[in-house]
Amino acid sequence: MGFFARLFGLSKKKTKARDVNVLIVGLDNSGKTSIIEKMKLQTGGSRRRAQGANEVTPTVGFNVDTFSKGGVAFTVFDMSGAGRYRNLWEQHYREAKAVMFVVDSADKLRLCVAKDELDAMLSSRDLRGKPFLFFANKARPPSHWSPYDRMDVPAALSPVDIAQGLSLDEIDQHPWQIVPSNALTGTGLQEGADWLTNFLAK
Ligand SMILES: Nc1nc2c(ncn2[C@@H]2O[C@H](COP(=O)(O)OP(=O)(O)OP(=O)(O)O)[C@@H](O)[C@H]2O)c(=O)[nH]1
Numbered sequence: 001m002g003f004f005a006r007l008f009g010l011s012k013k014k015t016k017a018r019d020v021n022v023l024i025v026g027l028d029n030s031g032k033t034s035i036i037e038k039m040k041l042q043t044g045g046s047r048r049r050a051q052g053a054n055e056v057t058p059t060v061g062f063n064v065d066t067f068s069k070g071g072v073a074f075t076v077f078d079m080s081g082a083g084r085y086r087n088l089w090e091q092h093y094r095e096a097k098a099v100m101f102v103v104d105s106a107d108k109l110r111l112c113v114a115k116d117e118l119d120a121m122l123s124s125r126d127l128r129g130k131p132f133l134f135f136a137n138k139a140r141p142p143s144h145w146s147p148y149d150r151m152d153v154p155a156a157l158s159p160v161d162i163a164q165g166l167s168l169d170e171i172d173q174h175p176w177q178i179v180p181s182n183a184l185t186g187t188g189l190q191e192g193a194d195w196l197t198n199f200l201a202k
């Protein structure tokens with residue numbers, strides 16, 4: 001059962017059979033692998049590992065998930081965020097149809113490092129015009145979230161803080177959206193995926 005195809009709920013009517021590559025990047029420990037694992041659990045997709053989203057280990061290099069559903073084949077590149085592996089990200093820019101950029105909302109000290117990496121990506125010709133979905137992960141949750149969510153890293157930055165810290169309002173060459181998320185509960189993942197689907201399904 002393909003997780004992204006189900007997650008995105010892509011319609012056969014709207015989508016021709018084709019490959020869709022999505023790149024997931026962000027600093028180490030931001031929660032990229034946890035987000036992918038949670039998405040797979042939410043949608044009943046095949047699991048790369050028999051473990052939950054809160055039991056992940058740091059990614060070495062990158063992991064790839066490939067699956068098909070409803071005539072759509074997805075390949076997800078889950079990149080390591082560790083500094084020594086970040087030069088691997090750009091090798092996948094050209095083939096990527098969209099980028100998920102994950103930020104650890106509790107990692108205030110390294111928000112400027114995330115911004116440097118983002119700025120380098122935004123200036124890449126190979127990513128020109130491609131949509132960027134930002135997950136403000138481990139987010140300080142909005143009030144409508146459940147009591148469980150409110151317990152997640154209370155001192156974290158809000159999505160507004162993160163948008164300001166990354167200067168997202170200065171991005172004018174890419175469609176972009178920022179969504180608060182909690183990879184452990186799965187909150188926000190569907191909302192983010194729905195936004196991305198609007199671009200991938202065109
Ligand atoms: N509280 C909280 N912890 C999270 C959340 N998402 C991930 N984590 C934890 O953060 C740690 C890092 O998560 P990973 O998914 O391995 O992060 P990553 O971005 O893939 O890291 P690298 O592979 O090293 O680049 C793990 O201990 C996760 O359980 C979240 O939304 N809330």
Ligand SMILES: [Mg+2]
Pocket residue numbers: 032033034057058059078079080081
């Ligand atoms: Mg990882």
